[in-house]
Amino acid sequence: MDMDKLVALCKRRGFIFQSSEIYGGINGFWDYGPLGVELKKNIKDAWWHDMVRNPPPGPDGQEIEMVGVDCAIIMNPKVWEASGHVGTFADPMRKCPQCGHFVRADQLWEALTLCTWMNSLIQEFTPISGAIDSPRLMKWAQGKGKRLAPNLALVRNPHVVLSFLATRVNGQPDAPPDLMEMTRYFATEQLHATGLQEPCPQCGGPLGEAKPFTLMLESHTGTEKTEASKVYLRPETAQGIFVNFKNVLDSTRLRLPFGIAQTGKAFRNEITPRNYTFRSREFEQMEIEFFCHPDESMKWFEYWREVRKSWYTKLGIKSDKLRPRDQGEKELAHYSKACTDIEYMFPFSDEPQELEGVAHRGDYDLAQHMKHSGKDLSYFEEELWAKADKSAYGGDKKKEQEAKSKLPFRYVPHVIEPSAGADRFTLAVLCEAYTEDTAPDEKGAPQERIVMKFHPRLAPIKAAILPLVNKEGMPEIAHKLYRELKQDYNVFFDDGGAIGRRYRRQDEIGTPWCFTIDGQTLADQTVTIRDRDTLKQERMPIAQVANELKRRLQP
RNA sequence: GCGGGUGUAGCUCAGUGGUAGAGCGCCACGUUGCCAACGUGGCUGUCGUGGGUUCGAGCCCCAUCACCCGCUCCA
Numbered sequence: 001m002d003m004d005k006l007v008a009l010c011k012r013r014g015f016i017f018q019s020s021e022i023y024g025g026i027n028g029f030w031d032y033g034p035l036g037v038e039l040k041k042n043i044k045d046a047w048w049h050d051m052v053r054n055p056p057p058g059p060d061g062q063e064i065e066m067v068g069v070d071c072a073i074i075m076n077p078k079v080w081e082a083s084g085h086v087g088t089f090a091d092p093m094r095k096c097p098q099c100g101h102f103v104r105a106d107q108l109w110e111a112l113t114l115c116t117w118m119n120s121l122i123q124e125f126t127p128i129s130g131a132i133d134s135p136r137l138m139k140w141a142q143g144k145g146k147r148l149a150p151n152l153a154l155v156r157n158p159h160v161v162l163s164f165l166a167t168r169v170n171g172q173p174d175a176p177p178d179l180m181e182m183t184r185y186f187a188t189e190q191l192h193a194t195g196l197q198e199p200c201p202q203c204g205g206p207l208g209e210a211k212p213f214t215l216m217l218e219s220h221t222g223t224e225k226t227e228a229s230k231v232y233l234r235p236e237t238a239q240g241i242f243v244n245f246k247n248v249l250d251s252t253r254l255r256l257p258f259g260i261a262q263t264g265k266a267f268r269n270e271i272t273p274r275n276y277t278f279r280s281r282e283f284e285q286m287e288i289e290f291f292c293h294p295d296e297s298m299k300w301f302e303y304w305r306e307v308r309k310s311w312y313t314k315l316g317i318k319s320d321k322l323r324p325r326d327q328g329e330k331e332l333a334h335y336s337k338a339c340t341d342i343e344y345m346f347p348f349s350d351e352p353q354e355l356e357g358v359a360h361r362g363d364y365d366l367a368q369h370m371k372h373s374g375k376d377l378s379y380f381e382e383e384l385w386a387k388a389d390k391s392a393y394g395g396d397k398k399k400e401q402e403a404k405s406k407l408p409f410r411y412v413p414h415v416i417e418p419s420a421g422a423d424r425f426t427l428a429v430l431c432e433a434y435t436e437d438t439a440p441d442e443k444g445a446p447q448e449r450i451v452m453k454f455h456p457r458l459a460p461i462k463a464a465i466l467p468l469v470n471k472e473g474m475p476e477i478a479h480k481l482y483r484e485l486k487q488d489y490n491v492f493f494d495d496g497g498a499i500g501r502r503y504r505r506q507d508e509i510g511t512p513w514c515f516t517i518d519g520q521t522l523a524d525q526t527v528t529i530r531d532r533d534t535l536k537q538e539r540m541p542i543a544q545v546a547n548e549l550k551r552r553l554q555p
Numbered sequence: 556g557c558g559g560g561u562g563u564a565g566c567u568c569a570g571u572g573g574u575a576g577a578g579c580g581c582c583a584c585g586u587u588g589c590c591a592a593c594g595u596g597g598c599u600g601u602c603g604u605g606g607g608u609u610c611g612a613g614c615c616c617c618a619u620c621a622c623c624c625g626c627u628c629c630a
Contacts, residue, residue, distance in 0.1 A: 003623090004623085007622095008566065008567075009566090011565085011566080012565070012566050012567095012580085018621075018622080021621090023604095023620090024603060024604065024619095024620045024621055025603090025620075025621045025622080026620090026621080027620085027621070027622090083630095084630075085630070095556070095627095202627085215628095215629080215630075235630085236630095268629085268630095270628080270629065271556075271627075271628045271629070272556085272627075272628065272629080274623095276622095279629075333630080439590065439591090440590070441590070441591070441592090447590090447591065448591090449590090449591080466589095468587085468588060468589065469586095469587050469588060470587080471587085471588095496582095497587095497591090497592090498587070498589090498590085498591080498592050498593090499587090499588085499589050499590065500589070500590035500591060500592075501590080501591050501592080502590090502591095503589080503590050503591085504590070504591045505591080507590095507591095508591095516589070518588070518589075519588065528589080530589080530590085535590070537589075537590095
């Protein structure tokens with residue numbers, strides 16, 4: 001499938017527009033048009049219905065408790081300190097002017113010890129003794145170095161660099177240079193002009209100054225625009241759930257395990273927004289935080305991984321394009337026990353791209369918020385305590401208190417986090433639906449047809465109501481049916497042009513069914529229902545249309 | 556952020572420094588008898604934006620914005 005054709009269709013038919021287009025657009029932001037908003041809304045509604053209102057039975061066949069919240073986009077900035085976003089997002093970054101590579105300033109040396117050219121170079125000398133084998137380094141610079149680190153000073157100008165290094169070593173023989181200092185010398189071409197420099201792990205070029213770099217978008221509240229008034233647009237909806245965990249617990253009588261769900265906008269200052277709406281700076285998430293007992297968390301992780309994967313399949317994503325991928329141990333965050341990315345083969349990439357991450361986050365988030373807010377976010381098993389044999393404590397209140405303060409009675413819940421991208425799934429649905437096939441024209445000759453094969457639940461328009469011709473009362477009957485159906489569904493009335501053209505127009509926007517009022521309707525009150533994918537038509541009584549539509553749209 | 560490419564009607568795209576075009580679509584009227592019909596008429600443009608060169612710029616130059624591809628980044 002050609003991505004350009006999909007992008008053109010989305011614009012032509014009103015699914016997706018570039019944001020602020022008449023002003024030249026803005027990088028990384030997109031608007032949904034009349035059809036796009038219906039599609040995305042259907043996706044969010046399907047998610048809410050299938051995950052919050054009516055989630056599949058649990059691993060042991062039990063009912064799943066789910067509730068929702070809708071939190072503010074702007075929160076107390078301390079939330080983002082606790083979550084780690086300020087720390088990791090605001091790390092000073094250093095950029096290589098030669099190749100454009102970014103590296104976190106505090107991770108430079110770690111990156112250097114892991115990088116290819118450094119590992120190659122390190123075999124050519126013995127930094128601990130400080131001994132330098134100039135001819136050997138020269139050979140490296142003129143051989144392997146040229147390929148591995150083309151912008152390293154040692155490679156670009158080995159004579160000068162080696163002479164600086166020799167001066168350094170000879171000048172202070174009792175202080176042999178360590179690995180870091182040696183490396184700085186290797187990266188420095190004009191010692192007197194620039195001082196010692198540090199090399200890029202990618203190409204060896206001299207790195208620039210460290211600059212703070214944050215992926216969170218910032219704003220200010222109140223009248224003063226100061227550091228103290230700075231606030232962040234949330235980079236994920238999850239934290240709103242965590243900070244409201246206690247509120248939900250206290251206001252609902254819910255007992256563990258249960259989940260809290262939220263859909264909403266999130267913002268990230270992506271360096272390179274790319275691939276249509278896939279990586280946008282403003283996007284919408286559909287997130288669940290499922291709170292459970294630490295001993296049961298893996299069971300719930302597996303439950304959600306399966307539930308989320310099959311949800312996509314159920315809504316029409318072919319299973320061979322859907323790739324659940326378990327993250328390796330190295331890839332996992334330090335607090336995480338497991339994480340599965342549910343990925344989709346988008347047409348714009350040879351690699352599957354992430355639609356959703358199902359993460360086992362342990363007690364990391366709640367523990368962080370306990371630490372930073374000073375509030376107790378632990379959970380107490382009241383029923384378990386009520387039934388417990390307390391004879392061991394002999395009525396000693398202190399012993400009882402101590403027992404109540406730890407497992408199995410009190411603990412910080414573990415969390416399973418299925419975090420899905422609403423816009424990413426919308427894009428996947430569009431890609432998946434786009435189909436070019438052939439359909440016969442009025443002479444029976446095959447003609448090219450573009451059809452969006454949306455799952456009926458997701459289709460922006462559920463049905464079109466069409467009078468075959470505009471006479472003999474057909475438009476009136478059609479309009480009456482239209483009025484009836486639009487009470488419950490987004491349906492479309494069209495009496496313009498020939499019937500074939502009207503069918504094709506509906507195909508292109510993925511309307512699953514067309515109801516046509518024809519001459520026979522006048523005689524026996526039946527209409528035809530025409531199927532988008534098969535082009536087949538059946539007759540049914542006009543009085544049964546609403547029920548039939550309801551039946552076909554059942555989740 | 557770097558390198559390469561693109562930007563002309565709603566869409567797809569022609570356009571050689573000298574009057575801005577085509578196809579499709581869209582709208583109106585007539586027609587219509589189940590899969591992109593036909594006839595007649597009509598609308599549609601700051602040629603991405605801002606400068607410059609020139610008697611004259613869609614075309615040449617500079618800058619800028621957006622999109623695409625490749626690097627890079629992606630807690």
